[in-house]
Amino acid sequence: MNIDTLIELASKKGSKEKIIQYNNFKRIGIMGGTFDPIHIGHLVIAEEIRNEFKLDKIIFIPAGNPPHKDNKKITPAKHRYIMTLLATISNPYFEVSAIEVERKGVTYTIDTIKTLREICSNDIEIYFITGADSILELHTWKNVKELLKLCNFIAATRPGFEMINLKKKIQEMNDKYGANIYTTIVTALQISSTDIRTRIKEGRTVKYLLPEMVEKYIHKNNLYR
Ligand code: ATP
Ligand code: MG
Secondary structure, eight states: OOHHHHHHHHHHSOOOOOGGGGGGOSEEEEEEEOOTTOOHHHHHHHHHHHHHTTOSEEEEEEOSSOGGGTTSOOOOHHHHHHHHHHHHTTOTTEEEOOTTTTSOSOOOHHHHHHHHHHHSOTTOEEEEEEEHHHHTTGGGSTTHHHHHHHOEEEEEEOTTOOHHHHHHHHHHHHHHHOOOEEEEEOOOOOOOHHHHHHHHHTTOOOBTTBOHHHHHHHHHTTTTO
C-alpha cells in the first residue's frame, strides 16, 4: 500500500470509540499529548516504555483543547488525530483514541481517565505516560488527588533533565496522595514539536524527525507554513 492510500484511509477511519476491546488487556499505557505534530521522540518513549513495563497496549490520545496550551495557536484536532493515526499504524501495540478530540471544550486528563475507567473493567491497570517535565507541574492539574488514585504515572526523562527535582516532586506526591509514579530513562532524542514547526516554517528539513507519512501529510495539507 502506498503512502497516499494510507493517508486517505486514515482520514476516513471512523473515530467512534471501541474501548470495549481494551478489556482484552490488563496493562494499558496512555500516551497523551498535543501531537502538533507527533514525532519520533513520542514514538520512541511509547515503545520503550511498553517494552520495559510490559504493557499490552499503548493508547495515544491527542488532546482536544489542552488547558495548558490554550493561549497558543494549535492545529485543528482533526489534523493532529490523523497524523497520530499515520504515525502509529505500523505498530500492532499502538492504538489511537479520539476520546479527547471529540469532546467539546477544554479537556482535562481526569475526565479522560474517568471515561476509560468507566468503560474498562476494574482490574485493568492504567499507566499514564508523560514527560518528566509534566510531572513537575502535576500539582496544577485538575483533581490531581483523584487522578492519582485512578491511574499510575510513568515519567520519562527528557534529555538534560534534572533528576533531583523530579525525585523530590515524586516523593512529595507520594507522601501527599499515595501516588504511584514510576520514572524511567528513555533514549535521549532532542526532538520537539515546536522545533519541527519552526523548521517547516523556515523551509528547513524535518526528514527522519517524524514518520515519512506524517511529513507527507503535513506538506499535503500545508500545515505550519
Ligand atoms: P511542543 O514542543 O509543542 O510542546 P512536544 O514535542 O513537547 O511539543 P507534546 O505533544 O507536548 O510534544 O508532548 C507529549 C508528551 O511527550 C509530553 O509528556 C512530553 O513531555 C513528551 N515528549 C515530547 N517530546 C519528547 C522527547 N523528545 N523525549 C521525551 N519525551 C517527550
Ligand atoms: Mg511539550
